[in-house]
Amino acid sequence: MSQAHTLKCPACGAYLVYEPEKDKLVCPFCEAEFTQEQAEASWNAEPAAPAQGHTHEYHCASCGAELVTDDTTAATFCYYCHNPVTLMDRVSDEFHPDGMIPFAIDREGAVERFKTYLSKKWFVRREFFSQGSLEKLSGVFYPYWMGELSGEGDYQGEGTQVSVASTPKYDIITTRYYDIHRSGKIQYRQMMRKALEKCDRKLSDGVHPYRFNALRPFSTALLSGYLAHKRDVSRETAQTDMEQEAQENVKRVMTQGLHYDTLHGSATFRTTEANLRYLLLPAWVLTFRNRQEDAAYYYMMNGQTGNVCGKLPIHWGKLLAVAALAGAAVCGLLCLGGALLW
Numbered sequence: 582m583s584q585a586h587t588l589k590c591p592a593c594g595a596y597l598v599y600e601p602e603k604d605k606l607v608c609p610f611c612e613a614e615f616t617q618e619q620a621e622a623s624w625n626a627e628p629a630a631p632a633q634g635h636t637h638e639y640h641c642a643s644c645g646a647e648l649v650t651d652d653t654t655a656a657t658f659c660y661y662c663h664n665p666v667t668l669m670d671r672v673s674d675e676f677h678p679d680g681m682i683p684f685a686i687d688r689e690g691a692v693e694r695f696k697t698y699l700s701k702k703w704f705v706r707r708e709f710f711s712q713g714s715l716e717k718l719s720g721v722f723y724p725y726w727m728g729e730l731s732g733e734g735d736y737q738g739e740g741t742q743v744s745v746a747s748t749p750k751y752d753i754i755t756t757r758y759y760d761i762h763r764s765g766k767i768q769y770r771q772m773m774r775k776a777l778e779k780c781d782r783k784l785s786d787g788v789h790p791y792r793f794n795a796l797r798p799f800s801t802a803l804l805s806g807y808l809a810h811k812r813d814v815s816r817e818t819a820q821t822d823m824e825q826e827a828q829e830n831v832k833r834v835m836t837q838g839l840h841y842d843t844l845h846g847s848a849t850f851r852t853t854e855a856n857l858r859y860l861l862l863p864a865w866v867l868t869f870r871n872r873q874e875d876a877a878y879y880y881m882m883n884g885q886t887g888n889v890c891g892k893l894p895i896h897w898g899k900l901l902a903v904a905a906l907a908g909a910a911v912c913g914l915l916c917l918g919g920a921l922l923w
């Protein structure tokens with residue numbers, strides 16, 4: 582059963598968009614405003630859209646046009662009538678997020694910050710920030726797994742302490758050997774993993790961290806007016822990945838505070854409890870494809886904190902002119918080959 586749903590304005594029948602500044606749902610036509618609770622109540626009162634029969638086929642509830650989406654789209658806009666639509670089966674059952682952080686920076690604020698950011702990156706090619714590009718700046722919810730792992734760490738090793746005593750005739754070197762066994766309970770919190778395979782890890786990590794005190798229960802009302810992706814990374818995959826990180830990290834944790842001249846050993850981590858939550862987190866994103874180079878560039882901004890990360894097209898003329906002046910200092914940048922990452 583495939584349902585596409587638009588959160589309708591209870592006043593005029595148009596649609597509602599979540600407005601971060603006001604923390605309300607606002608109708609762009611009649612300017613009516615509703616709290617999240619009011620909007621959700623009107624949502625529940627509305628009868629469910631009829632099933633369309635095919636799992637990958639959705640129709641806009643407002644104009645009936647077919648919605649063109651990729652496999653991970655969960656919220657989008659109708660290409661024809663521009664109404665925001667949520668694909669209900671992509672945010673329910675196993676894909677129902679455990680929580681989300683709403684946008685705190687609205688479109689206007691995002692455009693402003695983007696312009697300020699680019700004004701400092703003078704060697705970025707101009708076409709990247711033409712008016713046309715700015716219109717493509719999209720508010721997107723990306724799926725993540727946030728995990729909390731509890732477990733037992735264990736370290737077995739051997740340490741030595743070497744001391745030297747000098748007499749008039751001899752240097753006496755004493756080596757003391759220590760068997761070291763340490764074990765303890767370890768808890769890892771807020772381990773983040775992207776839950777969308779195609780999402781560039783450098784970028785998705787680049788805009789972290791988010792402030793999780795603003796975490797709210799998932800609500801389709803908060804998606805309204807934004808794009809959203811559903812996860813395509815399973816809970817199991819994410820957990821395995823987090824356990825691996827815990828495993829790599831446990832040796833450092835278990836040998837903290839040990840002072841030996843040499844130390845050899847190995848550590849293990851055994852998970853006793855894993856708690857993973859599926860979250861949707863907001864970002865403002867601009868992608869730009871250069872056909873001549875067949876290269877994709879990105880700009881991504883944390884929709885809550887404004888942290889920025891990007892891979893932008895470089896105006897080589899400008900950069901090389903400075904490189905000639907600055908000599909080897911720019912070499913590191915050039916080595917990245919056609920793109921800069923912040």
Ligand SMILES: [Zn+2]
Nearest residue numbers: 590593608611
């Ligand atoms: Zn309205």
Ligand SMILES: [Zn+2]
Nearest residue numbers: 641644659662
């Ligand atoms: Zn439509």
